Every structure is written in structure tokens, then in C-alpha cells.
Amino acid sequence: MRIYLDHNATTPVRPEVIDAMGEVLREVHGNPSSGHAEGGLARARVEAARDEVASLLGVAASTIYFTAGASEANNSVLMGLLEERGGSGKLVISSVEHPSVVEPAACLEKSGMVVTRLAVDAEGLLDPSDVFGAVDSDTVLVSLVWANNETGVIQPMEEIARGLKEREIRLHVDATQAVGKWPVDLQRVSADYLSCSAHKFGGPKGTGCLVAREGAPIHPLIRGGPQERRIRGGTENVAGIVGFGHACGLAANELTERMEGYGALRDRLWEGLCDGVEGLVWNGNREHVLPNTLNLQFQEVPGEVLLQALDIEGVAASAGAACHSGSISPSHVLTAMGLSPEEARSTLRLSVGHGVDAEQIDSAVSILTELVDRVRRAGSA
Amino acid sequence: MRRQAVSATGTDRSRVVVAMSGGVDSSLAAALLVEKELEVVGVTMHLAGDSSRCCSLEDADDARRVADGRIRFYVANYTESFQREVIDVFADEYLAGRTPIPCVACNKRFKFDYLMERAGIFGAEGVATGHYARITRNSDNGNFELRRSRDLQKDQTYFLFQLDQAQLSKTLLPLGELTKQEVRDRARALGLGTADKPESQEICFVPDGDYAAIVEKIRPEAKRRGGEIVDGRGTVLGRHEGIHRFTVGQRHGLGISSHQRLYVVRLDAKARQVVVGSKEELGAEGAEVSSVNWVDGQPPKEPVRAKVQVRHRHSGAEATLFPLPDNTVRIEFDEPVQAVSPGQAAVFYEALPGEDDRGEKVLGGGWIRS
Structure with a gap:
């Protein structure tokens, strides 16, 4: 799944x-x-x-x-x-x-x-x-x-x-x-x-x-x-x-429902991750933001390896914009916000939408928590 | 419902990460492991920048096509570390008057240390590569042993001598029992798009073989370090444009005329001198080797007999190894060996009595210092 x-x-x-x-x-x-x-x-x-x-x-x-x-x-x-x-x-x-x-x-x-x-x-x-x-x-x-x-x-x-x-x-x-x-x-x-x-x-x-x-x-x-x-x-x-x-x-019929539903899932993801992962940083403004988007910095965890490990475990996410895949030049959006290249490279974008449910969010939280831990352990070895 | 363990892939097969360069060898290695029903994750390590012929993004595309949606496939970007740990070191070695062999560090650091780290994060049990070498297990002491591949023409153990027991225990080399011809035949039979891809022979980040140009690009000061060409007695015979343009054993490109054939016998980085001499002067009776890795994990307590290979294409010389403190070894060759170049690796193979092949089991190896 x-x-x-x-x-x-x-x-x-x-x-x-x-x-x-x-x-x-x-x-x-x-x-x-x-x-x-x-x-x-x-x-x-x-x-x-x-x-x-x-x-x-x-x-x-x-x-x-x-x-x-x-x-x-x-x-x-x-x-x-x-x-x-x-x-x-x-x-x-x-x-x-x-x-x-x-x-x-x-x-x-x-x-x-x-x-x-x-x-x-x-x-x-x-x-x-x-x-x-x-x-x-x-x-x-x-x-x-x-x-x-x-x-x-x-x-x-x-x-x-x-x-x-x-x-x-x-x-x-x-x-x-x-x-x-x-x-x-x-x-x-x-x-x-x-x-x-x-x-x-x-x-x-x-x-x-x-x-x-x-x-x-x-x-x-x-x-x-x-x-x-x-x-x-x-x-x-x-x-x-x-x-x-x-x-x-x-979209015209569902907009209110979508904004509420996506927002609830995104917030569940954020709160779940905050419980299990140390040193999380939300990149961007938390009030003026799409209800479905979470751009996160996992300090000292390279986004590339985290993204690949997540994929292997069944979770599709993105590091920066999809158009950039294959290159690791740090996202110009994040560097424009003052992130260092290293901070930008330790960033993951998680965006929810139709078909995602609370159970999937909970699974994603535990998978991501475990993987961040693995990467950090490997890095300190 | 919270998950207890990470295993969303829903398989209980062993997961293995295969280093896929985009060439035929690693392509077949991956395919053979798929046939064995392992869960294969292909990884192309993007190492040298796009100017390189190997490990470029085009090669990654070839590897991706071999993966073809049947196995998971990723590109791992290590260009910055590779520049720092391999390319820059390569240039510095030349400037120090040595003849570096960057493939050893590349294999050890990247295909094993870094890839194994990533494999661990991926929840994989080990790493597989398309190297021509074999890993066996000693039934008496349980140790892992590194052995030459069946195809001696293609054997790559010379580049792998730095592997340790922990790494060998987690490494699969599916091509060790195959010849190159068998690899191509099987790749063709499996319809792998890389089956007839030409071999890469040169050092990957020096595709045209012009080492001096690469050294000067990385360390521009090399261009201003000309000096003298002298003979063994110090007589000046000519001038050169930098010792990085020379390697021990070199005969051409000296730009001096002499009644006898002259070879580079020594490079003196400090004095910026290229020392030339006759073929006899090129012979070394022994060598000092540092940063020695013993595959078994510990140095022998007594001097041991071994066959020593001093460069990639060298058939090996009979010698006695004298283990010294600080991971160094003093080699004494039975007969003088030509062109023993500082910077190259000396790899020790077990010498079995009465055998006249190149030796099969790797005992260890290190870097030739002098």
C-alpha cells in the first residue's frame, strides 16, 4: 500500500x-x-x-x-x-x-x-x-x-x-x-x-x-x-x-471541504512528526499557507537519502520541486528565504490530497520518524 | 493505528542495494540477484561531474533503463565528496611525485563505506556490485576471504584490498564466477540494454587520459613548478614542466637524447627533480608500504611469503613481507621488480607452495611509499 x-x-x-x-x-x-x-x-x-x-x-x-x-x-x-x-x-x-x-x-x-x-x-x-x-x-x-x-x-x-x-x-x-x-x-x-x-x-x-x-x-x-x-x-x-x-x-463544489480535510491531515502529520522527531523546522509561514502543504527541515538529515528510504518504505514525498530531480542544487525558493544550502538540502516537502486518510498519515509519521532516526544514527557512526 | 516496524513494501525477501554504474557488469549483477528473488534496490552513484564518462547522468539513465520499473532505482549524489576525497587527492598525489590510483579510494569509500551506510538506511542487508572478484568463507575460522575472480583477465581484487571483514560479510559479488564473455552473453540473453556497452578503461574523471591537464586544472600552481631532469649522480640532463607529468617507469616524453634508453626512476617533489636512469636502475629490491589493511583483520606475527602485485596490470612478484609497527610492511622481492611507483597499491596474495599462478586469496595490501 x-x-x-x-x-x-x-x-x-x-x-x-x-x-x-x-x-x-x-x-x-x-x-x-x-x-x-x-x-x-x-x-x-x-x-x-x-x-x-x-x-x-x-x-x-x-x-x-x-x-x-x-x-x-x-x-x-x-x-x-x-x-x-x-x-x-x-x-x-x-x-x-x-x-x-x-x-x-x-x-x-x-x-x-x-x-x-x-x-x-x-x-x-x-x-x-x-x-x-x-x-x-x-x-x-x-x-x-x-x-x-x-x-x-x-x-x-x-x-x-x-x-x-x-x-x-x-x-x-x-x-x-x-x-x-x-x-x-x-x-x-x-x-x-x-x-x-x-x-x-x-x-x-x-x-x-x-x-x-x-x-x-x-x-x-x-x-x-x-x-x-x-x-x-x-x-x-x-x-x-x-x-x-x-x-x-x-473543486468548486468541494473547496471548503477540501480545505478543512487537507488541513486536518497536514496538521496531524505535523503534530505526529513533532512528537517523534527532534529539531524539526517548518519552512514558510504557518498562517498564510496552503492547507495541504508541509515543507520541513530535518536538521542534519540529507533530503535525498531520506526521500529514497521513504520511497522504499512506501511513502512518496518530494525534496524541493519535482522539476529539479536529478540535480541537488538547493532549492532557490528555500535559499531565497535565507536557508543555507545545507538546510535547504535537508528539507522534505509533504503534500496531502484526495485519497489520503488519517491512518495513512499515522503510518507515514511512524515510518518517517524511524527513518530520520536511522539516518541520524548512520551519520553519527 | 500506529505501525510498529518499518516494512511497508510488504515483502519478506532480503533487500540488497546494487551499485549500478550503467555498464554491463553491474546491470547483470542486479539482474542475477533479481533472479535469485532478492529484493533489489539499484543505486547509481553520481560521482564525477558531467564531464566524466563513467558515473555520469547519462550512465544513470542507462542504469535506470535496466531497472526498467522492475526494481527500485535511485541516483545517489556524491559529487562533492568525490571531488574532495578522490579528485583533489589524485592531483595532490601527482604534485607530491607519486602515481596515484584513485580507483582504490573510490571503491573503498564510495562503493563500500558510503553505499553501505545508505543500504543500512534503506533497511538492506548488504551491498552488491559488478566487481570481478569472489568472497568466500573460511570454514575453520569463519573469516571472510577475498579471492581473485575466475576471469583472471578481469580480476579487480587489486582495487578491493581495503575491504574489511564487516564489509566483506555484507557484500555480494555475483560476477565472481563468470568470465566477461559469459557476462555479456547472459546480459544479451536477458535483453539488458547495456549488454554491448563498451568497457571503460581509463580513470573515469580523466576520460581522454590526459592526467597532467586534470592536475593543472585542479591545482593551477602545478604549471609553475618546472624543474630539472637529472641522472642518478645529479648531472642535469634537461628540464621539465612539472613532475606531475611523469611517472616512474616512463620512457617517452623526456625530451632528452641519450645513447642508452632512459627511464624515470624516481621523482623528487621537494627538489622538483625527475631522476632518470637505465632499466637496471629502475629495478627495486623492496618497497615500504603504509596504511596496510589485512583482510583477516590482523597483521601476521611472523614474516610471510606472498605474491605482490604492484600495479593494476602486473602479474605479481614473489616476496617476503615483514610486518612493521603502524600498519606498515617492508616488502623484500625475491628478484628486483621494475617500476615500483610510490602512490600505487601493493596488494599481497597468498603464495601457495608449488603454485606458479598469480595467487588467489588476498591477504591485504597498502600504499607504496618508497
Whole structure:
């Protein structure tokens, strides 16, 4: 019996979503761009999904552009600035962004844009006044992660968005980790763009969307067709989009229940570990944090070996972001919070989600407690 | 419900960690243990940086493909320790006028000390590798013995002499009874993707064989340490660009003309001198060996007869070993041995009377000091 505590990397697809996708794969084979009945049926499914996504995010369906996920959406917004401004102007990001923002930003910097990377405090939080202090009339975009993928720390996005709107500065929010486990409502947060991915909350991999409010400029990353109002070429991933829509529908219905349920499991894990493991440190802010995420420092225990031993014993977790596997360069998110490389390397991310129960948490606690003890004994031998 | 013990894998099979380099040998070693129904955990040790040909991330991918979801597989990153404990030491040895053999420290520290530590954390009972060597148990005293592999061409006991009883007791060497050809045949029969992968011969972090360049990269000051080439009487015959470019027994690249063939017979790091001489001057009647490990766990009380191997490709020389205090041994060869280089290992094999092969059982070994 495996215990999967890596829901921030990806989640198991919900059975309801699989059913909906299976029905589309079996019954709906048309190309949404075709004028015939088969095409029309596929088009209708895509548009119904768009409505569900829009409804969850609190935006008009016409602002949703389906992509192959949040990384594409992030690239689309940032690299679009090249077309928009030809490499001039200023971009503001934070020092705790996902690589799909970090790397496009570095690319824009090479093309001549001025990129500011805002610091976070020791708990991973941005200070809104730092954001406002960093922008001026040359700033073309501020791009910030709403909930951090590694620490789960939630940025004060409502306040940041309000202040930027007053200053007429465009804001892109990477909400990949927030959607489905935190209230993401663009009626309250006046961001101009938002990126998210279906697979982080019970949907399929390879689907997501970019939200671009009316009037916010947007340029295609992939050209080649009329799809998504010429913003994203390529025949739509109909089954994926339907799965995404379905996952959004589930999230809308279950959000309160999820936040409570995940929070209870995460707290049980934290308390259980605190009972058995000496010198535990919670990385991040314990109040402004996703209910499902626990980023822990096990002092003087290398995360790599702990993660592998956990896997052997049946527990899946993560050290830093999944995209970094194979390299042990310490997480830039943790070092931005002031952790030393050694502290960052002794960190584990545990993230709960659908299908995890209290009994599994208790098993994970005892396995992890024993393994930390083994590693520490081996280290002192 | 709280669990009492850690065993979520739900198996009662013995768990063993296999060091998988991504080559054919360790791939087959893992496959043979799977056939024996052991619970195999494959680990590729990422040691040298990406410039290296062996133990690179590409090799890890090869190993991962062999593991192919059938066994658990992980990459263990030891690049920082490897740089410090193997590569830097390698450079310093050259600068000290010795000819290092980094594979011994790599095997001992990484494939055994560190991997065994990790195996313990993994709840494994031991470690297996694709080395060509055998471990047997003495039925009289219960001691573990390290023996040459059946394939003498491939035998790697020279690199393993530092293993102790505790390590030997927890080590499996599934290839010890196989020849290289049999290993390739069986790997092919099992459909292992690495079956025909070429052999790595050079030192892994010196893929092009240019030792001097590596030494100068790690210790740039080496470039400014030129000196004299002298003969045995101190007569200056020429100049050199650093003693790290020379090794005892070397005949080429001296850049001096002479009526007789000249060999490097000695390197004097202090005086920065390369001492050359005739083939006769290259012969050593004995050697001093330090940091000696006796596989049995204790040095013999009396001088013992042994066959001594002084470099990887050396057929061994008959000698008498005189154990001295502080884990040192004085070797007296029956006949002078050519090119006994400080920095290399001297490995002692049991000399059985009347036998004229290379000896089979490893008694121990140490580092040639002079």
C-alpha cells in the first residue's frame, strides 16, 4: 500500500474526471474546428468546459485560453512581452517563482528588459509595499506566484493586485498550486492574467489555461490555426479540456471541504512528526499557507537519502520541486528565504490530497520518524 | 493505528542495494540477484561531474533503463565528496611525485563505506556490485576471504584490498564466477540494454587520459613548478614542466637524447627533480608500504611469503613481507621488480607452495611509499 504525499507535484486523476474523459475519447471524435455535427459536438464540450473553468476562477468564459498547462501559460505571458515591447521596459518577479517564470524572465533580460526579482522574508512572504516600490511607469508586467509550489506559502495577492491596479500596472498571477485548494476568485483579485494546470487538482496532465482579461494584450506562443481565437494554434486536447473542466467543477463544489480535510491531515502529520522527531523546522509561514502543504527541515538529515528510504518504505514525498530531480542544487525558493544550502538540502516537502486518510498519515509519521532516526544514527557512526 | 516496524513494501525477501554504474557488469549483477528473488534496490552513484564518462547522468539513465520499473532505482549524489576525497587527492598525489590510483579510494569509500551506510538506511542487508572478484568463507575460522575472480583477465581484487571483514560479510559479488564473455552473453540473453556497452578503461574523471591537464586544472600552481631532469649522480640532463607529468617507469616524453634508453626512476617533489636512469636502475629490491589493511583483520606475527602485485596490470612478484609497527610492511622481492611507483597499491596474495599462478586469496595490501 503506497502512501502518496506528493500532491503538489501532481495528483491522481479523480475517477469522475476519468469517466468524463473516457466518454469523450470514445464518443466525441470530432475536431472542434470542423463545421459538421461531429465537430460541433466536440466544440460544445470544449465550450462547456470553458464555462466550468471560468466559473471556478470568477471570470468570463471569453477570457480563458486553453493551453497544455501552466508552464505554457507562464511562457505565453512572459515571452509575449517581447512581441509587445520588443525587449524594452521593466519586468518585476519574485525570487520564489517557478522555473517556468524564472527562465523566460532570464531570457527577456538577455533581450534587454530590466528584470527586478523581489526578495521574500524568512517565511517566504512578499511585502506588498516592496512590490509597489519596485514598479514605475516603465514597468510592463509584474508576475508573481500566488501559492508557492514548494512551501505552500500564500502571497497577499488581493492587496498586491489592488495596489497595482491603482497604479495601472499589469499583474500576472501563477495560480498553479492555489487553484483547487485555495479560493481563487478573480472578482476579488484584480489580476490581468492567471495561469493554472489541471493535474494539480484531480485533472489530467497536459492541460491548463491562461486567463487574460479583456484588454490585456496576448500573443500566441504556438501559431498555426484559428484555435483559441488564434492565440493558441493546434487542435484542442478535447478530452483533456473536458477533464480540466470537470476537475474545476469538483473543486468548486468541494473547496471548503477540501480545505478543512487537507488541513486536518497536514496538521496531524505535523503534530505526529513533532512528537517523534527532534529539531524539526517548518519552512514558510504557518498562517498564510496552503492547507495541504508541509515543507520541513530535518536538521542534519540529507533530503535525498531520506526521500529514497521513504520511497522504499512506501511513502512518496518530494525534496524541493519535482522539476529539479536529478540535480541537488538547493532549492532557490528555500535559499531565497535565507536557508543555507545545507538546510535547504535537508528539507522534505509533504503534500496531502484526495485519497489520503488519517491512518495513512499515522503510518507515514511512524515510518518517517524511524527513518530520520536511522539516518541520524548512520551519520553519527 | 500506529505501525510498529518499518516494512511497508510488504515483502519478506532480503533487500540488497546494487551499485549500478550503467555498464554491463553491474546491470547483470542486479539482474542475477533479481533472479535469485532478492529484493533489489539499484543505486547509481553520481560521482564525477558531467564531464566524466563513467558515473555520469547519462550512465544513470542507462542504469535506470535496466531497472526498467522492475526494481527500485535511485541516483545517489556524491559529487562533492568525490571531488574532495578522490579528485583533489589524485592531483595532490601527482604534485607530491607519486602515481596515484584513485580507483582504490573510490571503491573503498564510495562503493563500500558510503553505499553501505545508505543500504543500512534503506533497511538492506548488504551491498552488491559488478566487481570481478569472489568472497568466500573460511570454514575453520569463519573469516571472510577475498579471492581473485575466475576471469583472471578481469580480476579487480587489486582495487578491493581495503575491504574489511564487516564489509566483506555484507557484500555480494555475483560476477565472481563468470568470465566477461559469459557476462555479456547472459546480459544479451536477458535483453539488458547495456549488454554491448563498451568497457571503460581509463580513470573515469580523466576520460581522454590526459592526467597532467586534470592536475593543472585542479591545482593551477602545478604549471609553475618546472624543474630539472637529472641522472642518478645529479648531472642535469634537461628540464621539465612539472613532475606531475611523469611517472616512474616512463620512457617517452623526456625530451632528452641519450645513447642508452632512459627511464624515470624516481621523482623528487621537494627538489622538483625527475631522476632518470637505465632499466637496471629502475629495478627495486623492496618497497615500504603504509596504511596496510589485512583482510583477516590482523597483521601476521611472523614474516610471510606472498605474491605482490604492484600495479593494476602486473602479474605479481614473489616476496617476503615483514610486518612493521603502524600498519606498515617492508616488502623484500625475491628478484628486483621494475617500476615500483610510490602512490600505487601493493596488494599481497597468498603464495601457495608449488603454485606458479598469480595467487588467489588476498591477504591485504597498502600504499607504496618508497
